[in-house]
Amino acid sequence: MSALLEIDGVSRSFGGLRALNDVSFSVGEGEIVCVIGPNGAGKTTLFNVISGVFPPSAGDVRFNGKSIVGMPTHRIAHAGIGRTYQIVRPFVRLTVLENVTVGALVHESSYSAARRKAAEVLDLVRLSHLADTQASSLTLTQRKRLEVARALAMRPKLLLLDEVMAGLNPTEVDAMCAFILDLRKIGISAVGGIEHLMRFVMNISDRIVVLDFGRKIAEGTPKEIATHPEVIAAYFGTPIET
Amino acid sequence: MTLRNLGFAALAVLFLATALVPLSGNGYILSLFYISLLFTGLAYGWNIISGYAGYLSFGQITFFGIGAYFVAIGTTQFHAQWWLCALAGGVFCALLAVPMGYLMLRLQGAFFALGMLGLGQSLRIATDVIPYTGGAEGIYLPPGANAVVVYYWTFAILVLAILLTAWIDRSAFGLRLRALREDERAAGTLGVDTTSTKVRAFILSAIVPALLGGGYAWYLTYVEPSSIYSTEIELQTVAMAILGGMGTLWGPLVGGILMSQISEALSTKFPQTHLMIFGALIVVLLIALPRGIVPAVNDWLARRKSSAKARPQEAVT
Numbered sequence: 017m018s019a020l021l022e023i024d025g026v027s028r029s030f031g032g033l034r035a036l037n038d039v040s041f042s043v044g045e046g047e048i049v050c051v052i053g054p055n056g057a058g059k060t061t062l063f064n065v066i067s068g069v070f071p072p073s074a075g076d077v078r079f080n081g082k083s084i085v086g087m088p089t090h091r092i093a094h095a096g097i098g099r100t101y102q103i104v105r106p107f108v109r110l111t112v113l114e115n116v117t118v119g120a121l122v123h124e125s126s127y128s129a130a131r132r133k134a135a136e137v138l139d140l141v142r143l144s145h146l147a148d149t150q151a152s153s154l155t156l157t158q159r160k161r162l163e164v165a166r167a168l169a170m171r172p173k174l175l176l177l178d179e180v181m182a183g184l185n186p187t188e189v190d191a192m193c194a195f196i197l198d199l200r201k202i203g204i205s206a207v208g209g210i211e212h213l214m215r216f217v218m219n220i221s222d223r224i225v226v227l228d229f230g231r232k233i234a235e236g237t238p239k240e241i242a243t244h245p246e247v248i249a250a251y252f253g254t255p256i257e258t
Numbered sequence: 259m260t261l262r263n264l265g266f267a268a269l270a271v272l273f274l275a276t277a278l279v280p281l282s283g284n285g286y287i288l289s290l291f292y293i294s295l296l297f298t299g300l301a302y303g304w305n306i307i308s309g310y311a312g313y314l315s316f317g318q319i320t321f322f323g324i325g326a327y328f329v330a331i332g333t334t335q336f337h338a339q340w341w342l343c344a345l346a347g348g349v350f351c352a353l354l355a356v357p358m359g360y361l362m363l364r365l366q367g368a369f370f371a372l373g374m375l376g377l378g379q380s381l382r383i384a385t386d387v388i389p390y391t392g393g394a395e396g397i398y399l400p401p402g403a404n405a406v407v408v409y410y411w412t413f414a415i416l417v418l419a420i421l422l423t424a425w426i427d428r429s430a431f432g433l434r435l436r437a438l439r440e441d442e443r444a445a446g447t448l449g450v451d452t453t454s455t456k457v458r459a460f461i462l463s464a465i466v467p468a469l470l471g472g473g474y475a476w477y478l479t480y481v482e483p484s485s486i487y488s489t490e491i492e493l494q495t496v497a498m499a500i501l502g503g504m505g506t507l508w509g510p511l512v513g514g515i516l517m518s519q520i521s522e523a524l525s526t527k528f529p530q531t532h533l534m535i536f537g538a539l540i541v542v543l544l545i546a547l548p549r550g551i552v553p554a555v556n557d558w559l560a561r562r563k564s565s566a567k568a569r570p571q572e573a574v575t
Contacts, residue, residue: 067447068446069443088446088453089446090446090449090452093446093449098447098448101444105444106441106444107440107445109436109440110436110437110440114436115437117433118433118437118445118448119448119449121430121433121434121450122449126430127428127429127430127433130430
């Protein structure tokens with residue numbers, strides 16, 4: 017099998033709560049997969065398991081055919097998985113350039129080369145003019161872009177984007193869409209976790225995985241998902257709350 | 259920039275003056291400068307783990323004490339050269355810092371600070387029963403004219419500690435330290451091996467006080483648990499680094515010079531009440547400049563610079 021990422025029967029419990037229940041799917045090279053589901057469906061837990069923040073209670077996660085369960089986060093990062101956090105976590109007392117340089121150091125052994133690489137990535141996400149600003153003074157939108165830039169600077173093979181659209185206005189959402197579609201051109205796969213914004217999900221996804229209460233209830237192309245009865249019942253059917 | 263040159267000139271004058279102090283032959287001045295050098299050096303050592311890595315430690319005095327006892331025991335029991343003993347103490351503390359770091363750096367925030375404090379204090383108490391330490395009575399070292407040689411030893415270590423900090427300040431290692439200080443989990447997912455980075459910082463933060471403690475024993479020619487594993491020395495070191503600016507290159511120097519000089523001036527002017535005045539002064543300074551002097555000055559310079567040149571065009575969206 018040529019899948020880049022394989023999620024194989026992954027469960028994760030917190031006390032009595034089963035945040036993930038026997039979830040399986042895979043992501044191929046250059047593929048963009050969106051994991052959707054209402055608030056609390058288990059998307060962030062899934063990203064935390066993949067990036068090694070905590071291990072699954074059961075099941076296996078394989079990257080390039082090798083199990084990454086139990087590996088420390090930095091080794092998973094070096095293996096080629098980058099991630100962004102739903103609640104952005106910039107290094108606030110570092111400059112924007114320094115923030116991105118941390119990620120660039122994954123591949124660059126020299127500090128100055130990493131800084132140059134980081135500057136290029138800042139160009140890509142249009143934050144160059146803020147390179148020397150402290151991250152603490154960025155707006156939310158800029159912080160989101162910084163979050164993506166940092167992960168991108170690691171030159172990951174797979175990028176996990178947790179709620180990367182949350183808090184963005186429609187223009188910014190369009191810009192982010194274009195940006196994610198560009199990832200494919202440079203050979204990066206992406207898994208996006210998205211609560212709503214169906215228009216966006218339908219446009220960019222190769223495949224969609226639907227989670228509900230920690231279980232995978234459907235998987236397929238955007239067309240298949242849009243007409244899937246269980247999805248309509250469990251997800252589109254219920255009013256969206258905040 | 260002229261301000262920068264001014265800074266370098268001041269630094270050069272300070273360096274020369276400090277280097278020439280022993281030639282004055284004035285014992286009082288020498289001891290005054292020695293204490294300044296010692297505390298500033300300790301503040302630099304502390305600044306690596308606590309300022310750059312963000313792990314507030316109240317136990318670096320442990321390594322200071324071990325260094326002092328290495329010299330005390332080595333010179334009296336084994337009749338070795340004191341500086342060889344001090345170097346051995348440095349090596350020992352570096353090795354000790356590895357398991358200690360792996361163990362203690364799992365603790366976060368106040369737990370790490372208290373854990374380190376506890377460790378230092380338990381070693382102070384344990385000294386009473388460890389053989390060759392002389393217990394609570396302490397050890398008398400061979401007396402002699404040690405002050406000048408220890409002065410230069412301490413000066414050299416301080417200069418090395420500043421150079422080390424300057425390197426950390428502009429290296430990938432330093433960036434990783436500051437990143438994990440801000441957010442350890444985010445640093446991990448960005449590929450920073452947080453555990454080994456922290457432990458390396460901890461090792462550097464152990465070597466500096468160990469070497470300084472070795473010199474201190476030779477200077478005092480008497481070691482005894484409560485004056486060596488002294489919380490007062492520890493707290494003053496911490497206060498200096500915080501006042502000057504944690505995690506900055508010049509913070510410990512500014513804080514160290516300022517505090518040791520003010521404290522000395524106050525104690526001669528107000529022999530009865532100087533500690534009270536000194537404490538109040540620290541409180542006032544920290545309320546006015548919560549992040550310390552150096553960051554406040556940097557901010558002020560940056561604001562002056564940005565108001566001098568035209569505001570850069572803010573990009574759209």
